[in-house]
Amino acid sequence: MTEKLxxxxxxxFEELFDRxxxxxxxxxxxxxxxxxxxxxxxSLFKTEQMQKANTAxxxxxxxxxxxxxxxxxxxxxxxxxxRLKNIDNHRLGPVVQVRPKNNSPYFxxxxxxxxxxxxxxxxxxxxxxxxxxxxxxKPDFNDKTDSKGxxxxxxxxxxxxxxxxYCCLLRACQYWQGDLQCKFCDLNSxxxxxxxxxxxxxxxxxxxxxxxxxxxxxxxxxxxxxxIFLSGGAVLDKIQGMGGLEWYMxxxxxxxxxxxxxxxxxxxTVALPYDKCVELFEAGVDIHEANLEVWEPHxxxxxxPGKEKYVGRDEWIKRLIKSVDAFGMxxxxxxxxxxxxxxxxxxxxxxxxxxESTLNAWDYLMSYGVTPRFDIxxxxxxxxLWESQQDFYPPPIDYFLKTTRGAYDLLRKHHLPVxxxxxxxxxxxxxxxxxxTAQWDFDEGVRYIKRDGSDAEGGEQE
Ligand code: SF4
Numbered sequence: 001m002t003e004k005l006x007x008x009x010x011x012x013f014e015e016l017f018d019r020x021x022x023x024x025x026x027x028x029x030x031x032x033x034x035x036x037x038x039x040x041x042x043s044l045f046k047t048e049q050m051q052k053a054n055t056a057x058x059x060x061x062x063x064x065x066x067x068x069x070x071x072x073x074x075x076x077x078x079x080x081x082x083r084l085k086n087i088d089n090h091r092l093g094p095v096v097q098v099r100p101k102n103n104s105p106y107f108x109x110x111x112x113x114x115x116x117x118x119x120x121x122x123x124x125x126x127x128x129x130x131x132x133x134x135x136x137x138k139p140d141f142n143d144k145t146d147s148k149g150x151x152x153x154x155x156x157x158x159x160x161x162x163x164x165x166y167c168c169l170l171r172a173c174q175y176w177q178g179d180l181q182c183k184f185c186d187l188n189s190x191x192x193x194x195x196x197x198x199x200x201x202x203x204x205x206x207x208x209x210x211x212x213x214x215x216x217x218x219x220x221x222x223x224x225x226x227x228i229f230l231s232g233g234a235v236l237d238k239i240q241g242m243g244g245l246e247w248y249m250x251x252x253x254x255x256x257x258x259x260x261x262x263x264x265x266x267x268x269t270v271a272l273p274y275d276k277c278v279e280l281f282e283a284g285v286d287i288h289e290a291n292l293e294v295w296e297p298h299x300x301x302x303x304x305p306g307k308e309k310y311v312g313r314d315e316w317i318k319r320l321i322k323s324v325d326a327f328g329m330x331x332x333x334x335x336x337x338x339x340x341x342x343x344x345x346x347x348x349x350x351x352x353x354x355x356e357s358t359l360n361a362w363d364y365l366m367s368y369g370v371t372p373r374f375d376i377x378x379x380x381x382x383x384x385l386w387e388s389q390q391d392f393y394p395p396p397i398d399y400f401l402k403t404t405r406g407a408y409d410l411l412r413k414h415h416l417p418v419x420x421x422x423x424x425x426x427x428x429x430x431x432x433x434x435x436x437t438a439q440w441d442f443d444e445g446v447r448y449i450k451r452d453g454s455d456a457e458g459g460e461q462e
Contacts, residue, residue, distance in 0.1 A: 079136060214263075291335035292336060303340060333372065334372050
């Protein structure tokens with residue numbers, strides 16, 4: 001029997017609010033609903049609010065913490081994101097990614113015409129309404145088809161209230177060929193699972209279809225498009241007869257040739273040598289994300305065996321730091337999977353040690369002008385970690401709260417900008433709109449909160 005290192009059960013919001021009374025409620029809710037998931041009652045799908053919600057959520061990983069077979073009713077009907085309203089004395093609060101989980105105590109319910117996030121635990125007689133929310137609205141884009149007659153949503157998702165177009169260019173990472181995929185990742189498996197359910201996601205995209213999708217996004221009644229986010233799997237050998245970089249480069253070039261440098265264009269690839277980064281920048285990439293995922297050498301080797309084998313951790317870090325000279329400060333944004341360094345058996349067993357490791361890593365990278373970001377770890381059913389982490393997922397919420405506020409504090413310590421090209425611009429509570437991390441939901445007004453109305457003590461200030 002496996003030793004259980006911490007309590008992985010969801011917790012009541014009132015208890016969390018009391019225990020973490022110096023954190024904004026909105027940030028606690030964001031993290032709690034992302035690590036413990038949310039559920040949807042079948043009747044909710046009939047409401048007008050749900051029918052007007054954006055459901056184009058399979059734009060890269062699934063973020064589904066259930067096997068697709070257990071979700072067949074809801075698959076394709078679940079919204080992408082929701083936004084908290086009227087919270088922490090703010091009209092709008094953080095934007096949160098929807099992560100479905102059938103047995104979560106957190107759920108949505110329509111109460112007096114308002115969509116509410118609610119909770120009900122086994123010892124509760126009645127459900128309890130926590131906060132009003134609104135879903136990311138469905139854009140007209142979702143009902144349109146491209147020149148091949150396929151829904152645009154097979155190729156791209158227009159998300160975050162129309163501000164960002166996300167296109168996963170290659171939904172087949174070649175690290176999976178040798179079973180060297182990152183252990184938290186379900187990129188290749190989700191495509192196969194979705195096809196079984198009739199949701200057809202082509203493995204490769206073309207620059208022509210991407211340009212068509214951008215033009216379709218520009219036709220929205222309220223056109224808010226600002227960010228084009230391009231991602232995809234690693235290429236070891238050739239793809240469609242081209243080397244990986246040559247293949248990927250065609251997409252930012254097509255954007256630049258058609259739209260100039262109007263949109264902040266992100267591209268996620270493996271870490272690249274400096275001269276290749278310069279080529280990418282000149283091709284039209286504004287923000288480069290070569291995701292390091294996890295810091296400690298032994299964990300990188302375990303969690304990211306493909307990255308370790310084909311680039312190596314030290315070389316990856318060297319390339320990240322040098323690439324700031326190509327893209328500029330605030331434009332090199334390696335993702336860390338927040339929480340995966342507590343995966344077992346090799347991960348940290350103590351919260352404080354894990355927090356210290358992560359924040360020391362970020363301090364080091366930020367001292368060179370790199371601006372990392374988190375993706376809060378979702379234990380996806382199609383990932384290699386699914387079976388082995390059932391007793392350990394999620395790590396304690398303390399870990400997520402401490403690393404999130406620590407990330408904000410480090411940004412201030414190093415006088416760095418909020419990473420460029422993210423929805424909601426300069427960040428701040430109720431302004432920032434990126435749903436996968438809460439690090440930019442902090443600002444000086446909510447860094448420490450005192451709920452009884454007295455002055456916040458604010459802890460140690462840089
Ligand atoms: S590089 Fe890792 S995280 Fe990215 S797609 Fe491949 S296996 Fe998944």
